[in-house]
Amino acid sequence: MRAMTRLFHAIALAGSTALLAAPVAAQDRLSVVATTGMIADTARAIGGDLVELRALMGPGVDPHAFRQTRSDIVTMARADLVLWNGLFLEAQMEDFLLELGENSHVVAVAESLPQDRLLAHEDYEGRFDPHVWMDPTLWSEVSLTIRDALIEAHPEGADTFTANTDAFLSQLEELESYSRDVLSSVPESARVLLTAHDAFGYFGAAYGFEVVGIQGLSTASEAGLNRISDMVDMLVTREIGAVFVETSVSDRNIRALIEGAAAQGHIVAIGGELFSDAMGEPGSYEGTYIGMIDHNATTIARALGGTAPARGLNGMLAE
Incomplete structure (x- = not known):
């Protein structure tokens, strides 16, 4: 694996040689590459006009299985700053990113969180649940790490980055307050969130929901027939009336649960x-960090018997 990573790194360096050989205009903006959309959107909010930002992973992309292409390698090698989640979220990229970080400005933003704030990873001993963005309070702390990384890479923009961070943190406070209000309206007996994979652990810890994922924390974890059967029995016994699909994970297992419960009359x-x-x-509201969490909180609250406005926090702010 390390040998292959070195090969990719060599390709990246070779690909940039031609550009370095010819004179180019000075870049006014900091070139930043982020692995996930959540990191990219946050860095864009903090960086503002001083940052030119590219996200490697778009809508519907599973970061657990994502592998960098040659063009991705070249892009990261040329960037002034690379931001990734860490905590083994980008499992297939980790070796490359660690090696790139030996000679470039590369920051694993979620790994700045204290370990006592992290949840254990059930699939990998000694690792932690990487889905920290599901809790806006934790993401506020990650945002400070992103701010500091931008300042270190571009000290001249410190005042702008600090002011933008303060504004973004205010939005996160509004988001967290809204989420807490609508999710607390869900009856306690209905606070069971069943999804395709166990990505909502921090959400559950923050808002008092029992979280059940058919697969483990990583989408690479397989759900066997016994697991599906046990979960069908749980749905029927506990009279759970709603389950949720995810945009980045196949709904095959969720459909199997619904069919299994129906066969038992539930x-x-x-x-x-x-x-x-x-x-x-x-370009969509849900294509922002604020929008995705707002959408999730609103959808969950309404589906499980709580009270939430049809347009969520976005609708409330627009009124």
Whole structure:
């Protein structure tokens, strides 16, 4: 694996040689590459006009399985700053990113969180659940790490980055307050969130929901027939009426649960589609970090018997 990573790194360096050989105009903006949309959107909000930002993973992309292409390698090698989640989220990229970080400015933003704030990873001993963006309070702390990384890479922009961060943190406070209000309206007996994979652990810890994923924390974890059967029995026994699909994970297992419950005379509905490991389409409200979490909180609350406005926090702010 290390040998292959070195080969990719060599390709990246070779690909940039031609550009370095010819004179180019000075770049006014900091070139930043982020792995996930959540990191990219946050860095864009903080960086503002001083940053030219590219996200490697778009809507519907599973970061657990994502592998960098040759063009991705070249892009990261040329960037002034590379931001990745870490905590083994980008499992297939980790060796490359660690090696790139030996000679470039590369920051694993979620790994700045204290370990006592992290949840254990059930699939990999000694690792932690990487889905920290599901809790806006934790993401506020990650945002500070992103701010500091931008300042280190471009000290001249410190005042702008700091002011933009303060504004973004205020938005996160509004988001967290809204999420807490609407999710607390869900009856306690109905606070069971069943999804395709276990990406909502931090959400559950923050808002008092029992979280059940058919697959483990990584989408690479397989759900066997016994697991599906046990979960069907749980749906029927506990009279759970809604389950949720995810935009970045196949709904095959969710459909199997619904069919299994129906065979036992229990009707289960799809409560909605949630954004877990990827955001919505670029240019859409759900294509922002604020929008994806707002959408999730609103969808979950309404599907499980709580009270939430049809247009969520976005609708409230627009009024």
